[in-house]
Amino acid sequence: MADFLNHLRIFVRVVEAGSFTAVAKENDSTAAQISRAVSSLEEELQAVVLHRTTRHLSVTDVGARFYERAKAILGELDNATDEARNATxxxxxxxxxxxxxxxxxxxxxxxxxxxxxxxxxxxxxxxxxxxxxxxxxxxxxxxxxxxxxxxxxxxxxxxxxAAYAVPVASESYLKQRGYPRKLTDLANHALLQLESPVAPPDEWHLQQGADTHVWTITRTPFRANSPEALRAAILAGAGIGTLATYSVADDLASGKLRRVLPQIHLRPFSVxxxxxxxxxxxxxxxxxxxxxxxxxxxxxxxxxxxCEAHADAAVALSARRSNRTKQQTKRK
Incomplete structure (x- = not known):
């Protein structure tokens, strides 16, 4: 009975994993041993549950029906065992x-x-x-x-x-190249690219309130596939790059980096x-x-x-600077 249950478990895992090799890794055994276990199960059942070729495994109709029942039985058995052993x-x-x-x-x-x-x-x-x-x-x-x-x-x-990425740059870079005041000002700046699963590296899908803008980066002085590498380049003054809130929050709080166009952020995503x-x-x-x-x-x-508090503070500071500029212009 113990061998039968073991072979049953192996069969269920082979169906779920789709290969003998994957199950062999889980059980610290070989693909040949896993294959023999399934063969022994077939001998017990007097039925073929898996079709095998050199490159592919497929479940037979009998095997598919047997898999569903076997999975349910093993699930109930595991649950009872866990309760008895307090394993959970x-x-x-x-x-x-x-x-x-x-x-x-x-x-x-x-x-x-x-x-x-x-x-x-x-x-x-x-x-x-x-x-x-x-x-x-x-x-x-x-x-x-x-x-x-x-x-x-x-x-x-x-x-x-939830999170989103924000455009940031070092203070030294912004003092040298200027502070962007509007979206089109980005055309005059070095924009850094990040290879990421949440967005293409050459497009920034920017959101400002209910509006969405797609900014295409046609050329870049620096491209990285790691947020940490991009962060290092931004800190070194290489240009403006986008980093997720969780990657940049501490640098914003410490003043190492500043948000660029603080009212804008990239499309939100989930963790x-x-x-x-x-x-x-x-x-x-x-x-x-x-x-x-x-x-x-x-x-x-x-x-x-x-990041949101930093954006609010940056917008307020920009408004105060704009008001001072207007007042100075009037005096002149």
Whole structure:
């Protein structure tokens, strides 16, 4: 019976992952061993559940019906086992997390460190990449990404907060090249490009109230695929670039960077936690999701608040300067 249940679990995971290799990685075994387990299950059932070729796996009609029933049975069995062992209350083991670079460096790494301190039996592995990996095939438990809209998939997602990117520059650059007062002034400035999953690098979809403007960057002195690299270039005075609220809030608060055209920002997007579609979540995944809602969500809101407050202050300062200029003109 134990072998049958093991083979049943392996079959369900092969159907979900779509390959023997992916399941072999999860079980620290080989693709050949996973294939033999499915073959043993077929011998028990006296039915073929998977069609195999050298490059492709497909589920038979019998296998598809059997998969749905087997998944439900295993789910109920796992739930009963978890309740008996109180496993859902005691997260342990390794959790593999993917994060986009801007999020990782600004707040996710710190949030994961505080999670690990709260749950010392869990070890955290963070992989930083711009694009989201295949969670099941690559063995990730969770991905934290920014997106205007997530693609259709079997994954489950939770929105953790909102953000948008803002044009910023260093004080030294603005003193040298001038302070843009209106959108068309951008034509006289060095505009830096960022490769990002939320927007094309050569287009800034700018919003001002209910109005939207698309500014196309025809040439650039600097292009990067990492927000941290772009931030370093902006701080060095290379030009005007756009950074997400969570990446730039501290620099605005400290005065290292200034918002350009503060009444304008790029199209808003959301920050999501994405994880494989499973009815019964592992304890460490479930507790990490709760920790993200309790820590990352407020951090995103704080960053948004700092950027909005900085914009209000910048607009007020610009209005005062404009009034002084008008008064001086009248006196003359």
């Amino acid at each position: 209350q005691k997260p342990s083991g390794r959790i593999r997390v993917h994060s986009a670079p801007g999020l990782a460096y600004s707040c996710v790494a710190q949030v994961l460190a505080s999670y690990q301190q709260a749950f010392p039996d869990v070890s955290v592995e963070l992989k930083v990449e711009q694009s989201m990996p295949s969670l099941v095939e690559d063995g990730y438990d969770l991905s934290i990404v920014s997106a205007t809209q997530l693609p259709d998939s079997a994954y489950i997602s939770q929105a953790l907060g 999501y936690a994405v994880y494989p579609s499973r009815r019964y979540l592992d304890a460490k995944v479930r507790t990490l999701l709760a920790h993200l809602r309790a820590t990352l969500s407020p951090a995103l809101a704080r960053a948004m608040g700092i």
